[in-house]
Amino acid sequence: MLPVLSVLLLLLSPAVAWIPVSDWESGSVSSSVGEAGQCICHVYLPDTTFPADRVQQMQEVSKDLLVEVDIYMNKMVGYEGKLEVYLKELKDLTVRVSVLEGSSESYIKLDFELLRIELREFEALVSQLKHSLNSSSPIFDSLHTEILNMTNIVNQLESYDQSNLLLIRYEFAKLQKKLKECQEENDIIEPDIGNCNHTGILSISKPVVIQLNAHLSPSYQYGGWGKDSKPLRGYESMYFYGAYNTPAATAFNLYSDYDKLILRSAFKTHSLSSSWRATGNNYIVHGNAVYYQHNSPFSMTKLNLTSSAFDYRVIPAASARFSYSYSADQNLDFSADEIGLWVMYASEESKGKMVLAKINEKSFGIENEWKTGVFKEVAGNAFMACGVMYVTRSVDLSNEEIFYAFDTKTGEEKQLSIPFQKFQQAYSNLHYNPTDQKLYMYNNGYYVTYNVKFDKE
Structure with a gap:
C-alpha cells in the first residue's frame, strides 16, 4: 500500500484537487498494484486544453468577413453614385419626353405600329402576288428581304428622334413604290391612261x-x-x-x-x-x-x-x-x-x-x-x-x-x-x-x- 503521506500529497496536487466528486465516483479514478507491491492511483482528467487553434481560425474568418464587408460597402458607395447619375439622366429624359409630347412636330407610337402593320400587309401581298403569278422570280425574294430589313429598322429607330422617323418613312416610301409596281402588274395590265x-x-x-x-x-x-x-x-x-x-x-x-x-x-x-x-x-x-x-x-x-x-x-x-x-x-x-x-x-x-x-x-x-x-x-x-x-x-x-x-x-x-x-x-x-x-x-x-x-x- 502507498504510504499515507504519498496519498495526501497526491490528493492535494493541483492537477486533481478540482476534480468533482462525481468524476471520482463514476470511475474517473482507478487504482492498481505495481511490480514492487506499491499502490498506484490512476486519475483520468477531462480535456481542459484551451482550443487556441479554433480561436485562431475564427479570427482569420472574421478578418476575411471584414474585408468582404469593406468591399461590399465600397460597391454600395459606387452604386449610390451611379444611381444619382441615372436619376439625373432620367430627369433629363423626362424633360425631353415632355418637350417632344408638347411639340407640334412630334410623332406618336401609332406611327411605328402602323408601319409594322403595313409591313406585315406588304409581306402578305408579296406572298399573294408570288402565289397568284406562280412565279419564283428573284424580285419577290428581294422584296421579302427588304421588308424584313425595314421591320428591323422600325424596331431600332422607334425610340429615336424626328429626323430618323422622316428617314425611315422615306425608305418606307421607296419600298412601297416597288410593291405598288408589283401590284399594278397583277391588278392592272397596261392601263390606258x-x-x-x-x-x-x-x-x-x-x-x-x-x-x-x-x-x-x-x-x-x-x-x-x-x-x-x-x-x-x-x-x-x-x-x-x-x-x-x-x-x-x-x-x-x-x-x-x-x-x-x-x-x-x-x-x-x-x-x-x-x-x-x-x-x-x-x-x-x-x-x-x-x-x-x-x-x-x-x-x-x-x-x-x-x-x-x-x-x-x-x-x-x-x-x-x-x-x-x-x-x-x-x-x-x-x-x-x-x-x-x-x-x-x-x-x-x-x-x-x-x-x-x-x-x-x-x-x-x-x-x-x-x-x-x-x-x-x-x-x-x-x-x-x-x-x-x-x-x-x-x-x-x-x-x-x-x-x-x-x-x-x-x-x-x-x-x-x-x-x-x-x-x-x-x-x-x-x-x-x-x-x-x-x-x-x-x-x-x-x-x-x-x-x-x-x-x-
Whole structure:
C-alpha cells in the first residue's frame, strides 16, 4: 500500500484537487498494484486544453468577413453614385419626353405600329402576288428581304428622334413604290391612261396607306390630298395637301414630287384668309387651281396656284343642308376625269337627291346638269371617271362599296356592288385622278390610294 503521506500529497496536487466528486465516483479514478507491491492511483482528467487553434481560425474568418464587408460597402458607395447619375439622366429624359409630347412636330407610337402593320400587309401581298403569278422570280425574294430589313429598322429607330422617323418613312416610301409596281402588274395590265375604251369600273385594289398627314397629327382627320388632275408642264409630279381638325381648311400645301410629300417638304403654302376660308373637304386641284367650297357666300371657289387669285360662282339650286354620311358640311363635291371638271351637290328641288353638273373651265360656270336617283345623305362619297358618276356607301366598319353609277352619256343609272377595303372607318375626301387611274382618299388623317381596274370587255 502507498504510504499515507504519498496519498495526501497526491490528493492535494493541483492537477486533481478540482476534480468533482462525481468524476471520482463514476470511475474517473482507478487504482492498481505495481511490480514492487506499491499502490498506484490512476486519475483520468477531462480535456481542459484551451482550443487556441479554433480561436485562431475564427479570427482569420472574421478578418476575411471584414474585408468582404469593406468591399461590399465600397460597391454600395459606387452604386449610390451611379444611381444619382441615372436619376439625373432620367430627369433629363423626362424633360425631353415632355418637350417632344408638347411639340407640334412630334410623332406618336401609332406611327411605328402602323408601319409594322403595313409591313406585315406588304409581306402578305408579296406572298399573294408570288402565289397568284406562280412565279419564283428573284424580285419577290428581294422584296421579302427588304421588308424584313425595314421591320428591323422600325424596331431600332422607334425610340429615336424626328429626323430618323422622316428617314425611315422615306425608305418606307421607296419600298412601297416597288410593291405598288408589283401590284399594278397583277391588278392592272397596261392601263390606258386618258382613254375611256371600257365599260366601267371592274374592281378596286386593296388600299395603299402612304403615311400620316404632314402635320403628323391624327387630330387632323378632315382634309384632302392628291395630284393635279390636269397638270401644267413641269408640274406632273406635284402633290397637294390641306387638312384641319374640323370640316374646313385654312391652307393648302404643295409638294414638288412624291418624295417631298413623304418628307413633308412643301415648296409653297397657300394660306386662306378668313374671307376665303374653305368649308368641307371635297376639294381637288385641276389645271393648276384648287376648287373648293366656300360658305360666305355659299359658292364654289377657285384659287389659282400661280397668281394666288380667287374667284367664285354661286350655284343657285345648290343646298347647304345635304351632306355625305361621314361628316357635315360636305355639300359641294368637286371631281375631275378624262372628260373634264365636275361638281356634285343636292338641292331642295331634288329633295336631297344628288345633282351632277359639268363646269366650264374657261367661264367657271355650269354648262350642263343631270338629276340622279340617289340620295346624297346615304352616300359616303362620290367621284367621276370617264363621264360616269360613281357613288359609295359603307358596308361595315372595314369595307365600302360602289353601289350606284350614273352615266352622263346615256342618262342611265345602275345599281352596282363593287367592294373595296377602308383603312379606317370614316373618310372625308375621295376623288379619281385620270393621270394615273387611281383613287385618292383622305382617311381619318392618313393618305390612302387605290388602283382602279376598268372592264375592257
